[in-house]
Amino acid sequence: MTALMFLLGILVFVLGLLFSIAWHELGHYSLARLFGVRVPQFMVGFGPTLWSRHGKETEVGIKAIPFGGYIRMIGMFPPGDDGKVRQRSTSPFRGMIEDARAAAFEELRPGDEKRLFYTRKPWKRFLVMFAGPGMNLVLAVGIFLGVLMGFGVNTQTTAVASVSECVIAQSEEPRDCQAGDTPAPAAAAGLLAGDVITAFDGQPVGDWGTLQQRIRDTTGPATITVDRDGQSMELTADLIENQVARTDGSGGYVEGEFVTAGFLGFSPASGIVQQDFGQAVDRMGDMMTTGVEAMIDIPSKIPGLWDAAFGGGEREPDSPMGVVGAARVGGDIFTLDIPASQQVATALFLIAGFNLSLFLFNMLPLLPLDGGHMAGALWESGRRAFAKVTRRPDPGPFDVAKLMPVAYVVAGVFICFTLLVLAADIINPVRLTG
Template identity: 75%
Template sequence: MTVLGIVVFVLGLLFSIAWHELGHLSTAKMFGIRVPQYMVGFGPTIWSRRRGETEYGVKALPLGGYIRMIGMFPPGDDGRIEARSTSPWRGMIEDARSAAFEELQPGDENRLFYTRKPWKRVVVMFAGPFMNLVLAVVVFLGVLMGFGINTQTTTVGSVSDCVISQAEALKKGDTCPKGAPDSPAKAAGLRPGDRIVAFNGRPVQDWATLQSSIRDTVGPATIGVVRDGENLVLKADLIKNQVGKVDGRGNYVEGEYVTAGFLGFTPASGIVQQSFGQSVDRMGDMISSGVESLIALPSKVPDLWNAAFNGAEREPDSPMGVVGAARVGGEVFTLDVPAGQRVATMLMLVAGFNLSLFLFNMLPLLPLDGGHIAGALWESLRRAVAKVFRRPDPGPFDVAKLMPVAYVVAGVFVCFTLLVLVADVVNPVTLS
C-alpha cells in the first residue's frame, strides 16, 4: 500500500506538471508562437513523439517539465535571436542567447515570443500557474463537497470532570487537582454522544459558532441537545477559565491562552461534507495560509538545517519537497481509515501541491513565470509612458539582461531544494 500510494502521488505529480505546461503550450500556439518541444520531466527522454512542429515527450526524472518557445528574448547586441526553456523549476537556465539561436528556422521571424504584445506574453506565462490554480480549486471543491473533511462537530466527545485550565490539563492529563469543582458541563448532565443543537436558545450547526458562543458567555446558559433521538434542554452555569487561544481560522495557537467562558467538554471529530460557501471559505483560508507559508520560507532554513544535520525534531509545518510529499503519499494509503478517505486525503495532497506551484511560480523573480510576467508588464509601462510624453518607442524590454539575477535566484532555489531533500530523506515529516 505504501508503494501504491507513492506511485499514485507521482502520477498525480506528473499530471500536474503536464497540466501546467499545457497552459503555456496552448496559449503560445494560440498566439502563433512556435513551440519545438513539450516535455514532462527532466533528464534522459523515455518516450517522445513529434506531432506537427512540436515534439511531445516524457523524461526520466519527474521533477518538473518545460516547453521550449523560440524568441523568448529579444536580439542581443550582435543582432542574433535566441529562445529558451520555460521550465517551472527554471534552475537549469540555458545560455539565454547563444544556445537557442540554433533552433531558428526560415519563416520564424514572425513567430517569436518577444515580438508578441506584452499582454499576450503575460497570458502565455500566466497560463501555466493558472492551470495549477484551476486544478487545485476543482479538486478542493470536489473533496470538500463530495467526500467531506475531518472536522470538529457539535457532538460531545468527552466531558471534563473538573474545572482546570487547559495549560494545567496538558501537564496533568485527565488528573483533577484535589478539591477542584466539577466542570459546568458535568454539573449540567452533559454526556458523551450528546449532539448540541442550540445554545441559549440560538440554533448552532458548527463547532466554530458553538465555541465562540461558549467563550462569550459567563453565568447561566441553556444547552439544547439531542440524546438518543430525544430533544433535551440542559441548564449550565458557565465560569471564567483559562482556555487555548484560537486564530482567525479557528485553529489553536500553540502555547497561548486567554480567559473566557468555560463549559468543559471536548467536541467529537467526524467527516462532514461542506457546503459550497464553506468550501470557498476554506479554500480562501488555504490560499491565505499558503501565502503566509511562502513568505515564511526563509525563516524555516535553520529548523530544516537542524533537522537534516543536527538530529533535531522536524517541525510539523516544515517545508517538504517532492520526495517528502511522495513519502507522505505512501503513508496516506496505509492509514487505518475507509478507502474513500484515503482517496480524499491523497487528492487533497495533490491539490495542495498544485496550489503551491501556483503561488511559487507567481513570485516576480526570474527565472520563474512571475519574473517574465513582471518583465512584460514593465515593458508595457515603459511604452505607455513613452507614448504619453511623445518619446521614441523604447522597444521590447530585454529580460536577458536580468540573467545574472536569475542565476542567483536559481542557485538559492537549488540550495534550498537540496536542503529540503536531505531533510526529507534523513528526518522526514510523517503522518501521526
C-alpha cells in the first residue's frame, strides 16, 4: 500500500508539473497571438514527440522529456544589418548568431512579414515574454490562497500543549528543573495542558503570534482568560523576565539567537488552522522573500550538493532540488501518516512552490531565459526613447541574436548545475520519511 501511495504522489506531481509547463507556455502563446505573432509550435517537454496535433497554424504536442517546454514564434530575432539572413559562418561565435537568426525565420509563409515577433513594439514583446512566468506566479498565488484559506496549515495555536514547571533560560535547554529554580508563572497561575487561551489582559487573542508578542511585552501581573472543557475561566499570572529565543515575527524562532523578554512558561499546541485573506497574503509574502533569498544562495549551495552527491556528505534539507527530487518528495508526501486532506494540501503546496520557482528563475535577466528577452525589450525601448529626446535617428530593434554566444554560456552553466542537482537527487535525495 505504501509503495502504491508513493507512486500516486509521484503521478500527482508529474501531472502538476506538466500542467504548470503548459500553463506557462499558454501565457506566451496567448499574448503572441493577441499581438498578431504567428506561433508554429506549442510544445510541452523536449526531445522526441510523443503526441501532437496540427491546428490551423500551430502544432500542439507533448514531448518525451518533461523538463520544460517552448513555443516557437516567427521572427524572434531581426535579420542582419543588411536585412538578410546569411549562411553559417566559419566563426563559432558568428555561427551561433546566424543559426539563431536562421531558426527565427524557419517556416516563413507569404504574409508573415507583418507577423514577425521582432517587428512588435518593445512593450508588446516584453509582455509576451513576461506572460509565461507571470502565469506561473498567478497559478502559485491561486494555489497558495486556496490551500491556506481552504485546507489550512499546521501552525501553532493558543491551545496549551504543556506547562513548564520552572523558569529555565532557553539558552540552557534542554535540562530538568532543579532545586532552587523559580516556579514558572503559568504553573503558579494554574494553567493546564488542554486549556485554550482566548484573551490576555482582557484583550482577545486569536493566533499564537499575537499571544506570544503580548506575553513577551509584559512583566508583572496579567490576567489570562482560558477555555477549559467548554467553560471560560480567568487566571492571574505574575510574568517575569527570562532569556527566550528571538522570534522571526511570525511566531517561529531564530535558531541560536536569544533576547530578554516577558515569560509565562508553556508550550503551544499545533493544529490545522485556516488562514484569513490577510494572513494568507502575509505568508505568501514570506514565501516570496524566502524564494528570492534561496535563489541568491544557490551558488553557495553548490559545494554542499557536490559533497552530498559524490563525497558522502549529508544532504541539507534546504538544498536545491530538481524535478526528480521534487517528484520523490511528492511520493513521500502521500506516505506520511497525516489526514488525506493534508496530503493533498501539502502536494498542492509543492506544486505551488515549483511554480513560484519557475517565476523567479525565468525573471533572471539572462538569455536564453524569458527575463533575458524582457531585458532586451526594455533596453530597446530606452534606447529609442533616448534617440527621440535627443532628436537622433531611430536606432531600430535591438538585435538580441548578437547575445547568443552569452546565452550558450549561460545555458551551459544551467545544464551543468541541473546535472549536479539530478545526481544529488538520485544518489542522496532529500526525504520526508526514513
